[in-house]
Amino acid sequence: MKHTMSILCDDTPGVMTRISGLFSRRGFNIESLTVGHTELPGKSRFTIVVEGNDQVLEQVRKQLQKLVHVIKVWDLNIDRIIEREHALVKIEVEKNEQATILQLINAIQARIVSSSGSIWVFEITGDTAAVDSAINLLGQFKIVESIRTGKIALEHGI
Amino acid sequence: MKKGKSTGAKSLVKTLEKSGVEVLFGYPGGANLPVYEALNRSTIRHILARHEQGAAHMADGYARATGKTGVCMATSGPGATNLVTGIANAYMDSSPLIAITGQVPRGMIGNDAFQEVDITGITIPITKHNYLVQHACDIAPITEEAFYLAESGRKGPVLIDIPKDVQTEDFSSQHEKRNKLEGYNPTMKGHPGQIKRAAGIIKSARRPVVIAGGGIFLSDAFDVLAQFIQTTGIPLVHTLMGKSALDNRNPLNLGLFGYHGNRVANTAISEADLVIAIGTRFGDRSTGPLTAFARDAKIIHIDIDPAEIGKNVPAYLPIVGDVLNILPRLVELLQPSSMNNSEWLGYLSDHKKNPPRPKQTELCSADILDITSTYLEDVILVTDVGRHQISAAQYYPVSAGRTFITSGGLGTMGFGLPAAIGASIGKPSSKVVLITGDGSFMMNIQELITAVESEVDLTILVMNDSRLGMIHQLQDYFYESRFDISRFDTDIQFDRVAEVFGCKGKRITSLDQLKDALQGFSHEAGVKVIDCVVGKDDHVYPMVTGSNLLALEEGEYE
Numbered sequence: 066m067k068h069t070m071s072i073l074c075d076d077t078p079g080v081m082t083r084i085s086g087l088f089s090r091r092g093f094n095i096e097s098l099t100v101g102h103t104e105l106p107g108k109s110r111f112t113i114v115v116e117g118n119d120q121v122l123e124q125v126r127k128q129l130q131k132l133v134h135v136i137k138v139w140d141l142n143i144d145r146i147i148e149r150e151h152a153l154v155k156i157e158v159e160k161n162e163q164a165t166i167l168q169l170i171n172a173i174q175a176r177i178v179s180s181s182g183s184i185w186v187f188e189i190t191g192d193t194a195a196v197d198s199a200i201n202l203l204g205q206f207k208i209v210e211s212i213r214t215g216k217i218a219l220e221h222g223i
Numbered sequence: 224m225k226k227g228k229s230t231g232a233k234s235l236v237k238t239l240e241k242s243g244v245e246v247l248f249g250y251p252g253g254a255n256l257p258v259y260e261a262l263n264r265s266t267i268r269h270i271l272a273r274h275e276q277g278a279a280h281m282a283d284g285y286a287r288a289t290g291k292t293g294v295c296m297a298t299s300g301p302g303a304t305n306l307v308t309g310i311a312n313a314y315m316d317s318s319p320l321i322a323i324t325g326q327v328p329r330g331m332i333g334n335d336a337f338q339e340v341d342i343t344g345i346t347i348p349i350t351k352h353n354y355l356v357q358h359a360c361d362i363a364p365i366t367e368e369a370f371y372l373a374e375s376g377r378k379g380p381v382l383i384d385i386p387k388d389v390q391t392e393d394f395s396s397q398h399e400k401r402n403k404l405e406g407y408n409p410t411m412k413g414h415p416g417q418i419k420r421a422a423g424i425i426k427s428a429r430r431p432v433v434i435a436g437g438g439i440f441l442s443d444a445f446d447v448l449a450q451f452i453q454t455t456g457i458p459l460v461h462t463l464m465g466k467s468a469l470d471n472r473n474p475l476n477l478g479l480f481g482y483h484g485n486r487v488a489n490t491a492i493s494e495a496d497l498v499i500a501i502g503t504r505f506g507d508r509s510t511g512p513l514t515a516f517a518r519d520a521k522i523i524h525i526d527i528d529p530a531e532i533g534k535n536v537p538a539y540l541p542i543v544g545d546v547l548n549i550l551p552r553l554v555e556l557l558q559p560s561s562m563n564n565s566e567w568l569g570y571l572s573d574h575k576k577n578p579p580r581p582k583q584t585e586l587c588s589a590d591i592l593d594i595t596s597t598y599l600e601d602v603i604l605v606t607d608v609g610r611h612q613i614s615a616a617q618y619y620p621v622s623a624g625r626t627f628i629t630s631g632g633l634g635t636m637g638f639g640l641p642a643a644i645g646a647s648i649g650k651p652s653s654k655v656v657l658i659t660g661d662g663s664f665m666m667n668i669q670e671l672i673t674a675v676e677s678e679v680d681l682t683i684l685v686m687n688d689s690r691l692g693m694i695h696q697l698q699d700y701f702y703e704s705r706f707d708i709s710r711f712d713t714d715i716q717f718d719r720v721a722e723v724f725g726c727k728g729k730r731i732t733s734l735d736q737l738k739d740a741l742q743g744f745s746h747e748a749g750v751k752v753i754d755c756v757v758g759k760d761d762h763v764y765p766m767v768t769g770s771n772l773l774a775l776e777e778g779e780y781e
Contacts, residue, residue, distance in 0.1 A: 074406065079355075083347055090348065127530035133352045133372065136406040 067096075068122050069141045069148070069218050072111040075134040076102065083132050084111060087125050093117045097150075097215030108136070112217045145220050150196045152189040152213035156206045159183065166206060173199040184209065231359030232261035232390040235323070238366040240266060244294050246285060246648055248278040250305075252298020254325025254338065257390035270648065270677050273669040275302050277641040279309020280667070283318045284642030287628045288603055289649035290443060292319040292373050299325045300338030303384070304345065308635060311349040313380040315632025316464065317441055319373040320380035321366075322346075326355070328388035343384050351379035359392035364401040376409025377528040378441055410529065413544030413552065421499075421523050421540055422556035428497035428521075430567045431457045434480070434509075437464030437631065438502015438526060438546055445469070445623040447550040448501070454554050456564050457499070458571060460488040462509045463616055465502070467627035471620035477571065481509035482767050483613045487574035489765075489772040495520045502526060502546050505535040506632065515771035525549055585758025588686050590734055592618035592658065595684060598741040602654040603628065603646050607639030607663030610692035613763040615658040637666025640683070644670060647679035655680065661687040661715060671724040674750045682744065683726075683752045685717045688759050696762045700776070710759075721752035730754040 074080050081100065088095055096114040103110045115122070122140065129138045154175075158166055160183075170177065170187060173195075179186040189199045193216055200211065229237075235258060239247070248270045251259055262269060272278035275297040282293030293313075297306050303324040313320040327336040343355045352372050354365050362385065369381040425431060439448050448468055452459055452475050460480035461468055469476045480488035492498065498520040503509065510516040516536060524531070524538035525546055532541040542549055580589060588611055596619045604621050605628045606612040612629060621627050628646055630638040643657040664685050674681055686692070695709035718728030729740040731753060744751045764778040 079343065079347075082344065086347055124530070124534055127534075130406075131528070131530055133404060133407050 066119055067114065067116045067143070069143065069146065069216065070111075070113045070115070070126065070129075071139040071141055071218060072113065072129060073103070073136045074109055074111065074132070075136070076107050076109040077134055080109070080132075080134045083134070084113075084129060087128050088113070088115060091117070091121060091125065093125075099215035099217050101217075112215065114216050139220070141218055141220055146218045147221060148192045148216050148218040149190060150193055150213055150216050152196050152200060152211060153178070154187045154189065154200060154203050154211040155209040156185050156187065156203060157183050157209050158185050158206060162206060169202060173202055175199055175203075228393055228395055229359075230257070230261070230390065231356070231362050231385065231392050231394070232257040234359060234362045234394075235366060235385070235390070236261040236265050236267070238363045239294065242367065242370045243291065246270060247294050247296060248272055248281040248285070248645065249296035250275045250278055250298070250302060252302045252325060252338070254299035254327060254387045255296060255302075255323070255390070257387065258296065258323070258325070258385075270673065272641070272673050274667065275305035276309050276637065277667050277670040277673065279306045279320070279322065280312065280635075280638050280641035281645035281648070281670075281673075282320055283309060283313045283638075284605065284628055284645030285649040286313075286318050286320055286645075287440075287642070288625055288646035288653070290625060291649070292321055292370055293645065294321045294323065296323040297325070298338065299327055299342075299387075300340045302338075303340055303342040307345060307349070308633075310346055310380045310382065312630055312633040312635045312638060314349045314351070316437060316630065317378045318380070319378040321369055321373055322380060322382040324382065324384045325390070326384045326386040329357070329386045330388070332386065342382065346382050349380070350382050353382040353384065355384045356386070356389050359389050359394040362389070368401050368404070372407070376407075376411075409527065410543045411527070411545045411548060413525075413542050413549035415552075417540060417542045418549060418552050419556065421542060422553055424497060424521060424523060424540060425455065425457075425499065425553070425557060426562065430495045431455075431497040431499065431564070432491045432495040433457050433459040434492070434498060434500040434503050435459055435461040435465035435468035436501060436503025437462065439465055439468035440625060442502065442527075442545055442547040443625075444502075444546045444550060447547060447554070449473075449623060451550050451554050454558055455562055456568075457562070458491055458564070458568060460484070460491055462503050462506065462631070463629060464631040466616055467621050467624055470623045479616050481772065482511060483617070483763060483765060484767075484772065485575070485577070485617075486765060486773075486775055486777070487571055489775065490574050491571055492517050493772050498522045500524045500526075501550070504528075504531045507535070510535060511767050511772045512770050583758060583761065585761070586732060586734065586756060587761045588614040588757055588763075589618050591684065591686070591737060591755050591757070594734060594737055595656070595741060596620060598738075598745065599654055599656050599682060602626070602656045603650060605629070605639055605643040605646055605655060605657045607657075607659040608634045608636045609660045609663055610696060610761065610763045611658050611660045611663075611686040614686070617763070619658070636663040639663055640667050640674070641670045643681055643683070644674045644677065644679055647674075647681050648677060651679070655682070657681060657683045659683060659685050660692060661685055661689060661711070661717065662691045664717065665715070668720065671721065671726055671750065675725040679750065680748055681750045683721075683750065685752065685754050686757050686761070687715070687717060687754050688757045688761060689714050690759055692759075692761060695759065696766070699762070700766070700768060717752055717754035721750070721754075726750035726752050728752045728754065730756065732756045
């Protein structure tokens with residue numbers, strides 16, 4: 066099953082290697098990993114998406130919790146989370162495509178963040194499924210490059 | 224130097240002294256020489272090993288024998304990587320160890336400098352925590368924190384990597400306190416509700432058994448365990464790491480269970496309705512195939528590490544905490560005992576308690592260990608890894624305490640000699656006996672000279688079959704020995720090797736010669752090596768060869 070883990074930890078060198086090592090040694094491929102500062106000074110929060118055996122991931126969670134710099138680990142309940150991803154998509158837009166694409170980006174709630182000649186850069190924000198489908202729709206045009214952040218997630222309520 | 228000024232190296236030595244370090248096992252190199260300069264005026268005794276791996280195992284053996292944290296030191300690069308096996312060994316057996324390594328100067332890190340290696344990167348998976356020190360003023364607080372981590376909660380090794388220029392850096396020695404470790408709060412007490420529930424379950428059990436693991440040893444919980452067993456009358460089996468948890472001669476001690484367990488111990492586990500597992504991680508050498516393990520039993524799992532609960536075997540009732548705190552509270556709740564285990568104990572007594580006596584025409588380890596144990600009693604028994612290790616666990620009884628030192632988790636050949644040296648140095652008034660094999664002994668044989676130089680009293684018995692005996696046994700049972708890789712072509716006379724190193728040596732080929740040698744050495748101080756020429760088919764039994772702990776191969780025995 067797919068798991069979204071949220072890890073609150075000290076913002077210190079090496080903490081990422083320690084965390085990711087517990088996944089890689091079991092042969093798990095991390096699908097996405099994001100990390101950033103939090104409202105707490107000196108603390109970071111990781112959001113890691115990984116697919117694997119539930120029991121093995123429970124063991125990973127416990128071992129993550131044992132890392133000296135890790136303060137708390139949550140295996141987020143997929144039904145109770147707000148998740149967001151961000152993507153930037155660079156497209157080469159032909160003159161005759163401009164109208165279609167402008168219509169499309171309204172429908173998928175994308176934004177144009179840069180345009181230079183025929184090269185336009187779109188920004189998409191949403192949950193994983195929304196970003197997937199937006200990129201899929203943009204795929205009818207000529208995508209030059211694209212990039213997406215990993216997922217960030219928080220649980221509803223307290 | 225001005226008052227209040229210090230260097231990194233001095234600060235390190237001062238903090239080690241303050242932490243109670245009496246012995247440092249080390250090996251010098253370019254990147255740790257400033258520390259050696261600072262050791263000049265220290266009270267700390269330095270033991271010069273002949274290989275960094277030896278230094279690490281010595282510190283580990285010292286820690287196991289004394290309960291104090293062992294400290295070892297090496298230089299950067301190859302010195303540091305040579306520590307790796309020793310650190311991994313300590314990690315697997317949760318032994319408190321501080322490893323200090325020199326590192327190339329800060330400005331050269333990452334440039335593939337001479338003798339540079341990323342030792343903090345390498346040791347992440349085999350340390351409880353590690354540090355690359357960036358400033359001299361951090362050394363004292365980091366070292367204090369390292370000791371705290373190594374010896375609290377589930378113990379383990381911690382590595383401190385110190386660049387050479389940090390060792391020599393001047394700083395004004397105002398002591399900076401480290402931030403509190405928010406993410407590190409080991410559970411020590413044990414949940415009162417869980418303990419109460421456990422007592423209830425124990426009272427209603429009809430076929431209970433205790434598993435004693437290495438956690439008893441690490442917590443020095445020998446007395447409280449003995450009290451628990453005495454109060455409840457519950458029979459006990461032990462893991463390899465738990466051999467010295469309870470006096471081996473206690474009638475309720477059914478001995479080693481598991482892959483090389485006694486029939487009675489394996490029967491107790493397999494037919495129990497309640498397993499009280501204390502300080503064990505249910506390693507695969509103990510449980511055998513998990514699907515068949517203790518099928519009829521509820522399992523109460525007491526461990527200090529929450530990550531061990533449910534890792535290998537599901538726990539019916541977990542209690543996380545230090546056994547030293549938990550067991551006395553259980554004893555209180557179970558007193559006076561209303562338990563009646565007589566039927567269960569009667570049933571178990573129908574099974575052979577002692578391990579089988581192999582029918583041997585040649586000299587065998589079982590007999591050697593039997594006899595040695597009558598000459599050398601109340602010892603700290605240290606082993607290496609292989610057939611002799613299991614034989615030592617089976618045939619050489621020890622009393623409860625820090626009396627059995629072995630490489631359980633990692634199974635490190637070459638651990639024995641340096642660990643025995645560390646134990647002797649830590650416990651100079653104890654009799655230390657090392658049981659080793661010719662394969663294991665060769666792996667760190669250079670440390671014989673360290674033993675001689677540090678003037679320890681140590682009796683070493685080498686089970687010399689010119690073979691890797693355990694490999695031979697495995698090839699015999701599970702392969703067709705098409706390629707006999709276990710045989711060494713040369714018969715090494717370890718008695719003569721010993722003499723070259725300045726030890727006393729004797730080679731024996733019969734039990735009478737063994738008795739003479741033990742008698743002769745009994746009043747001699749120093750390092751004594753008895754090279755015992757044993758038969759090549761000196762297999763250890765029992766051995767699980769099937770799909771559960773009762774599928775035991777017991778060999779032919781008398």
